[in-house]
Amino acid sequence: MFLSRLGSLHALEQTRPGRFWARWLGQAMPSADSIGRICSRIDVSDVRASVHQLYSRLKRMKALEPPVHGLMQAVVDGHETTAGRKRCCSECCQRILHTQAGDVIEYYHRYAVLRLVGQDLSLMLDAEPVRPGEDELAASRRLVERVLDSYPRAFDVVAGDAIYANTEWFQFVLGRGKHALAVLKDNRPNLIEDARTLFGVLPASLDEPAGNRRRRSWDSDAFTSWPELAPRVRVVRSLETYTVRRQLDKQEEELSSDWLWVTTLPKARASTQTVVNMGHDRWTIENQGFNELVNRWHADHVYKHHPTAMLVFFLFSLLCLNAFMAFYRRNLKPAVRKAVSMLHVAQLIASELYASIRQGPARTLI
Numbered sequence: 467m468f469l470s471r472l473g474s475l476h477a478l479e480q481t482r483p484g485r486f487w488a489r490w491l492g493q494a495m496p497s498a499d500s501i502g503r504i505c506s507r508i509d510v511s512d513v514r515a516s517v518h519q520l521y522s523r524l525k526r527m528k529a530l531e532p533p534v535h536g537l538m539q540a541v542v543d544g545h546e547t548t549a550g551r552k553r554c555c556s557e558c559c560q561r562i563l564h565t566q567a568g569d570v571i572e573y574y575h576r577y578a579v580l581r582l583v584g585q586d587l588s589l590m591l592d593a594e595p596v597r598p599g600e601d602e603l604a605a606s607r608r609l610v611e612r613v614l615d616s617y618p619r620a621f622d623v624v625a626g627d628a629i630y631a632n633t634e635w636f637q638f639v640l641g642r643g644k645h646a647l648a649v650l651k652d653n654r655p656n657l658i659e660d661a662r663t664l665f666g667v668l669p670a671s672l673d674e675p676a677g678n679r680r681r682r683s684w685d686s687d688a689f690t691s692w693p694e695l696a697p698r699v700r701v702v703r704s705l706e707t708y709t710v711r712r713q714l715d716k717q718e719e720e721l722s723s724d725w726l727w728v729t730t731l732p733k734a735r736a737s738t739q740t741v742v743n744m745g746h747d748r749w750t751i752e753n754q755g756f757n758e759l760v761n762r763w764h765a766d767h768v769y770k771h772h773p774t775a776m777l778v779f780f781l782f783s784l785l786c787l788n789a790f791m792a793f794y795r796r797n798l799k800p801a802v803r804k805a806v807s808m809l810h811v812a813q814l815i816a817s818e819l820y821a822s823i824r825q826g827p828a829r830t831l832i
């Protein structure tokens with residue numbers, strides 16, 4: 467269902483007569499209702515073990531290499547899959563919405579998700595539900611604890627957005643033998659003020675083109691304004707300027723983005739450029755992870771509103787995304803990849819599924 471991007475158990479059920487299923491499963495495919503019910507009773511650790519199996523095979527085959535700087539990064543981020551005003555299960559989180567008609571309660575499900583960022587192949591390793599009444603950091607901590615047990619040497623650095631610039635979080639990550647990296651925003655007001663002041667007067671340590679941008683970077687490991695964490699912490703700033711042509715009057719306009727990251731990585735382990743690149747790679751969890759899963763893989767669809775079933779379906783979507791990306795990047799030759807898009811390949815998989823309904827022996831693409 468996910469690999470063919472069918473989007474619903476009903477659509478999957480319509481392919482039941484396909485010979486592909488009989489050949490692949492060795493028996494008839496269960497009904498949509500049965501699949502939903504079964505997924506609410508599956509042991510989630512079995513699905514996680516499948517994700518791990520794919521990772522292990524890729525690692526063994528040297529198909530999962532770190533970026534050129536040599537550090538593997540685990541990016542942790544929160545992702546909300548569904549929200550509505552009708553409570554549907556015991557694990558729905560809730561928040562108050564202030565509307566013109568008064569306050570209403572909205573129910574939602576949110577996961578902490580971990581993505582392993584490699585050179586040209588990244589994997590979604592695991593997800594952990596945010597439980598009612600707790601925050602994302604609590605779920606992320608359970609997630610990272612479990613991933614570290616299953617994948618102890620898979621990564622060197624744990625990165626996150628500004629909410630992860632948190633003393634307990636950084637201490638937890640350091641305590642588990644990894645380095646931490648987080649976006650620095652106003653939630654650490656003293657540190658950001660000191661960084662802006664110092665970097666406002668210091669010359670840039672790097673000034674270089676980066677694609678169509680000019681990137682200037684500042685780097686200092688002498689900040690004393692996060693004493694709860696360490697006597698001194700390292701902050702890296704990247705100011706990137708680029709020009710765009712405005713659609714309205716065709717005039718060129720200069721735009722800029724200004725980034726600050728705080729990290730426990732020492733300069734000897736990661737250069738300024740490495741920290742900047744890792745900071746930007748954090749976005750792959752948004753751009754290539756969640757956006758891809760939601761827009762192309764229907765990962766946010768509620769296939770069955772049951773806490774276990776929802777997690778199982780979400781993990782299935784991560785597993786299928788990983789398998790698909792590994793196939794696309796490692797099995798297809800560059801010339802083929804140039805000729806066929808990922809959507810094209812997904813539609814080929816779906817077309818084989820549908821073709822097997824009508825006639826002839828089923829052939830599998832993978």
Ligand SMILES: [Zn+2]
Pocket residue numbers: 553554555556557558559574575771773
């Ligand atoms: Zn629910």
